[in-house]
Amino acid sequence: MSGGSWGAGGVAALIAFGPFSEPVTVSHYMVVGAVMFVAGIVCMAVKRNALGVLMGIELVLNGANVNFVALSSPYLQANGPGLGLDGQAMALFVILLAAAEAAVALAITLNFYNNHATVDVDRAEDLKG
Amino acid sequence: MTGHSLLGAALPMVAAINWHSLFFLLFASLACGFALAVVFTTNVVRMALHLVLSLAATAGLFFLANAEFIGAMQLMIYVGGTLVLLVFGVMLTAQQPFVSIRTSARDQVLAGVAGAATLAVLLVAVLSVGRWGLPASGEVDAPTATPLGMALLGVRVDAAGGGHSGFLLPFEIVSVHLLVVLVGAAYLARAKRRRTPRPVDVLASADPPLAPRPAVAVPGGVTRGASRSALVGSGDAAGGGA
Numbered sequence: 001m002s003g004g005s006w007g008a009g010g011v012a013a014l015i016a017f018g019p020f021s022e023p024v025t026v027s028h029y030m031v032v033g034a035v036m037f038v039a040g041i042v043c044m045a046v047k048r049n050a051l052g053v054l055m056g057i058e059l060v061l062n063g064a065n066v067n068f069v070a071l072s073s074p075y076l077q078a079n080g081p082g083l084g085l086d087g088q089a090m091a092l093f094v095i096l097l098a099a100a101e102a103a104v105a106l107a108i109t110l111n112f113y114n115n116h117a118t119v120d121v122d123r124a125e126d127l128k129g
Numbered sequence: 130m131t132g133h134s135l136l137g138a139a140l141p142m143v144a145a146i147n148w149h150s151l152f153f154l155l156f157a158s159l160a161c162g163f164a165l166a167v168v169f170t171t172n173v174v175r176m177a178l179h180l181v182l183s184l185a186a187t188a189g190l191f192f193l194a195n196a197e198f199i200g201a202m203q204l205m206i207y208v209g210g211t212l213v214l215l216v217f218g219v220m221l222t223a224q225q226p227f228v229s230i231r232t233s234a235r236d237q238v239l240a241g242v243a244g245a246a247t248l249a250v251l252l253v254a255v256l257s258v259g260r261w262g263l264p265a266s267g268e269v270d271a272p273t274a275t276p277l278g279m280a281l282l283g284v285r286v287d288a289a290g291g292g293h294s295g296f297l298l299p300f301e302i303v304s305v306h307l308l309v310v311l312v313g314a315a316y317l318a319r320a321k322r323r324r325t326p327r328p329v330d331v332l333a334s335a336d337p338p339l340a341p342r343p344a345v346a347v348p349g350g351v352t353r354g355a356s357r358s359a360l361v362g363s364g365d366a367a368g369g370g371a
Contacts, residue, residue, distance in 0.1 A: 023264035024153045024193070027255055032157045032190065034251035036183070039164040042244035046237060048230040049173050051218050055180050058211065059164055062187055065203075066160075073194035075149075075265055085280050085287050088273060089296050091191075091199050092281075095206050096303050100310035102211045106218045107317035119222045120230055 026077055029070030037063035050109045050119045054102060061098045065091045153193055159186035171229040177219050181212050198274040 040059030047053050070076055072087025083090075113119050163183035170176045184207050191200035255261070276287040283297030 022150055023147060024150050025264050026261035027258075028153065028157065029190065029194065030255040030261065031252065032161055034248060034255060035161040036164045036187075038244050038248040038251065039161075039168050041247060042240050043168045045240040045243070046168070046232050048232055049227060051173055051215060051222065052176060054215060054218075055167055055176055058180060058207075058215075059167060059183070062184060062207070065199075066187060066190060069191050069194050069196045069199055073196065075193075075195050077261070077263070077265055085273065085276055085285070088196050088199050088277055089280060089299075091196070092202060092277070093299060093303055095199075095202055096307065099206050099211045100307055102214055103314040104310055104317065106214055107314040109218060110221060110318050113222050119227050 024076060026070050026073075026082075029066055029073075029076065033063040033066035033070070035063075036060075036066065039063075048120050048122055050112065050121050051106075053121060054105050054109070057105075058098060058102065061094055065094050068094070149193060153190070156186045156189035156193065159183070160190060171231065173219050173228055174223060177212065177216050180215070181208060184208050184212065196273060198277050 036059050040056045040061075040063060043056030043059060044053050045056075047056060068083070068087040068091040072083040072085065072091075109119060112124060116123060160183050163179045163186065166179040167176050167183065170179060184203065188200045188203040188208070191197075191203055273287075276285075279286050280295045281297070281300045283295035285295050
């Protein structure tokens with residue numbers, strides 16, 4: 001029993017004094033944004049399905065949004081909110097533009113599918129010289 | 130007795146947990162993990178599911194950063210609107226050969242190297258700014274929905290925005306932009322009348338091998354190719370050969 005109690009105490013100590021007690025800063029959010037951005041870039045480059053490319057674009061825009069919100073937050077920075085409300089307004093506009101872009105891109109994809117019977121972007125070579 | 134000592138040892142530990150950090154780590158790992166899952170999944174339907182989960186976890190990150198209005202908009206517009214649109218696109222085009230299109234191994238390795246290099250550069254750049262690594266000192270309690278709504282209508286009531294104008298002009302531009310985009314999307318996606326059969330119809334009608342295309346004689350002498358596509362109603366695929 002004492003071994004079990006030691007183990008549980010160790011886990012609790014790890015939780016309390018490990019990364020869980022460290023305050024969150026802008027850098028943490030920036031790392032998340034960077035990972036999402038790079039995931040989106042790789043997704044755009046690798047996927048051959050046109051909808052996969054669209055999903056990569058959404059990931060990139062979302063990574064940028066994470067950075068905007070982090071820089072505008074008063075909870076994360078030592079000397080007050082960096083961007084303040086400007087960052088949040090920018091994030092809102094990015095979300096709206098992403099929705100508009102997704103609508104148009106989806107319409108183009110469906111049109112392409114209608115005309116070429118495929119969604120493989122490597123087959124879109126009508127304009128190739 | 131062991132239970133008591135265990136509880137006594139655990140309680141201060143639990144009290145020492147920074148719940149903000151705990152939930153940040155939870156949502157951050159969810160967002161990053163599902164974003165990477167989008168990249169590494171080949172099935173496009175599963176990619177859409179992973180994207181939904183990643184964006185929803187990002188909304189949690191927004192809530193943790195005092196941006197509750199942005200978080201709610203992320204859930205409503207992104208997860209509720211944009212991704213429903215994407216899922217519709219996936220479902221409309223998810224014919225068997227397109228559900229998982231393979232990329233060549235060479236392209237995958239190239240993209241992986243380029244992505245790793247980009248990530249390394251970004252991480253070095255992010256972690257080299259010392260000011261971003263310092264945690265906030267004082268307690269802040271500032272709801273942002275009202276100031277943000279006022280700012281969108283052109284009135285800045287927050288302290289940091291003193292002397293700046295609001296976002297009335299960008300707000301109007303975005304509104305008109307959305308209207309134009311919706312009209313344009315409806316125009317692009319509408320079913321057109323066409324003179325030659327679409328490749329989709331040719332593929333669909335060539336399904337039984339070497340069978341002649343089923344044709345329906347319409348009074349008036351117009352022959353109409355039978356369309357098996359769900360995208361376009363049969364009335365729009367007029368004119369197989371007039």
